[in-house]
Amino acid sequence: MPRFFTDHIGKTQARIIGDDAVHIGRSLRMRLGDEIILCNAGTEYVCKILTISNTEVVCDIVSSHKTTAEPSISLTLYQAVPKLDKLEFIVQKATELGCAKIVPFLSGRCVSRPDAKSFAKKRERLSKIALEAAKQSGRGICPEVADIISFKQAVSELSQNDVALICYEKGGKSLNEICFDYAHSVGVMIGSEGGFEQAEANLCVQNGAVLIGLGPRILRCETAPVAAVSIIMSLTGNM
Amino acid sequence: MPRFFTDHIGKTQARIIGDDAVHIGRSLRMRLGDEIILCNAGTEYVCKILTISNTEVVCDIVSSHKTTAEPSISLTLYQAVPKLDKLEFIVQKATELGCAKIVPFLSGRCVSRPDAKSFAKKRERLSKIALEAAKQSGRGICPEVADIISFKQAVSELSQNDVALICYEKGGKSLNEICFDYAHSVGVMIGSEGGFEQAEANLCVQNGAVLIGLGPRILRCETAPVAAVSIIMSLTGNM
Numbered sequence: 001m002p003r004f005f006t007d008h009i010g011k012t013q014a015r016i017i018g019d020d021a022v023h024i025g026r027s028l029r030m031r032l033g034d035e036i037i038l039c040n041a042g043t044e045y046v047c048k049i050l051t052i053s054n055t056e057v058v059c060d061i062v063s064s065h066k067t068t069a070e071p072s073i074s075l076t077l078y079q080a081v082p083k084l085d086k087l088e089f090i091v092q093k094a095t096e097l098g099c100a101k102i103v104p105f106l107s108g109r110c111v112s113r114p115d116a117k118s119f120a121k122k123r124e125r126l127s128k129i130a131l132e133a134a135k136q137s138g139r140g141i142c143p144e145v146a147d148i149i150s151f152k153q154a155v156s157e158l159s160q161n162d163v164a165l166i167c168y169e170k171g172g173k174s175l176n177e178i179c180f181d182y183a184h185s186v187g188v189m190i191g192s193e194g195g196f197e198q199a200e201a202n203l204c205v206q207n208g209a210v211l212i213g214l215g216p217r218i219l220r221c222e223t224a225p226v227a228a229v230s231i232i233m234s235l236t237g238n239m
Numbered sequence: 240m241p242r243f244f245t246d247h248i249g250k251t252q253a254r255i256i257g258d259d260a261v262h263i264g265r266s267l268r269m270r271l272g273d274e275i276i277l278c279n280a281g282t283e284y285v286c287k288i289l290t291i292s293n294t295e296v297v298c299d300i301v302s303s304h305k306t307t308a309e310p311s312i313s314l315t316l317y318q319a320v321p322k323l324d325k326l327e328f329i330v331q332k333a334t335e336l337g338c339a340k341i342v343p344f345l346s347g348r349c350v351s352r353p354d355a356k357s358f359a360k361k362r363e364r365l366s367k368i369a370l371e372a373a374k375q376s377g378r379g380i381c382p383e384v385a386d387i388i389s390f391k392q393a394v395s396e397l398s399q400n401d402v403a404l405i406c407y408e409k410g411g412k413s414l415n416e417i418c419f420d421y422a423h424s425v426g427v428m429i430g431s432e433g434g435f436e437q438a439e440a441n442l443c444v445q446n447g448a449v450l451i452g453l454g455p456r457i458l459r460c461e462t463a464p465v466a467a468v469s470i471i472m473s474l475t476g477n478m
Contacts, residue, residue, distance in 0.1 A: 215478035230466035239454035
């Protein structure tokens with residue numbers, strides 16, 4: 001059944017506006033009475049279409065239930081901005097694999113250093129990629145792609161998680177040595193192409209993060225987050 | 240230090256021929272006396288360059304040691320051929336993450352069905368991608384990209400591994416429920432875009448493979464192998 005995210009959930013009816021409304025009427029050629037699934041904040045609503053226009057689709061809510069696709073942990077990926085379109089790839093894969101939030105930041109070795117204005121445009125595109133990946137993978141929420149922040153801000157946010165991890169190319173603990181029991185929020189920080197400077201790793205540790213090594217093979221900066229997120233989801237029983 | 244694979248390792252000297260020889264002399268502009276690392280069958284040789292020509296680089300072997308980057312298990316990825324260039328992506332990531340071999344095969348739902356002749360050309364390209372990824376990630380061996388085989392052949396090969404797994408979109412055990420103790424060879428089979436037919440999953444089980452579910456979120460066919468390989472490497476203490 002087609003799946004959409006919407007903020008417009010009422011008691012008995014729900015609305016879809018914008019691009020998705022056009023998509024339902026034109027591309028999917030759906031008709032009145034057809035069923036769709038609407039998602040909002042981790043709840044799935046099975047709905048029947050009442051009216052379709054170019055600007056709005058109105059539905060009756062038939063039933064609702066908590067989605068079973070959301071992981072038991074809230075995993076935030078803090079990702080140093082890589083070159084080219086690698087961030088798009090990372091956002092797509094992190095969404096499929098169950099991340100709750102993706103926070104891009106600038107570390108000392110980031111080569112690509114977009115300013116706030118040019119990142120605003122990029123962020124719009126990244127949010128669209130997250131939304132499409134969330135729909136396609138059957139997520140109950142669409143992960144937020146946060147605004148770009150400084151390394152210091154990222155460390156501060158990272159350390160607020162119940163479990164805070166930084167993947168460091170010079171090694172550290174294995175993910176399977178980390179205790180995730182009772183952790184609700186987990187944060188994992190990954191570097192860009194050049195990895196992290198020693199001082200950056202130190203700052204993370206001073207702020208309570210644990211250094212993680214992803215094994216003896218050198219992973220590309222877009223492979224590391226996919227591997228780390230997959231392993232964390234497996235270790236916490238979410239995969 | 241630059242890193243190359245070669246089959247030409249003697250008692251005191253080693254040779255590099257072909258593209259890599261050209262690369263060493265022209266692109267890297269290396270000189271006589273410079274040190275490089277040569278890899279062969281899991282052993283690393285620290286070498287000093289003796290002579291450079293366009294067809295051959297001859298080196299003195301300074302020292303050798305078993306590479307520490309190779310995992311303790313021999314993991315083969317049996318991958319149903321996906322559409323477009325996704326197989327290239329999968330080969331690159333599987334190599335970085337430590338796979339020993341990648342075996343493409345055709346299942347019932349494969350949309351892209353290259354014949355033997357057109358795949359031979361593709362295989363050449365895939366092998367080059369594996370070689371580049373092996374060099375870049377510091378592998379001790381370069382994984383073999385096998386010739387394309389039928390589903391039945393793939394099942395037969397899969398079942399010869401100490402642990403044989405098939406990732407099935409309709410669910411199964413979690414990877415963290417699998418016992419990898421004493422397993423040397425592990426095989427994991429992943430579907431193409433449409434996943435597997437019930438009869439295909441059944442045939443795998445009849446041949447001793449275990450059905451694996453990769454969680455409640457629907458992973459793209461190129462995400463599933465990266466996630467599965469990462470998790471297996473973590474669970475076996477190789478990441």
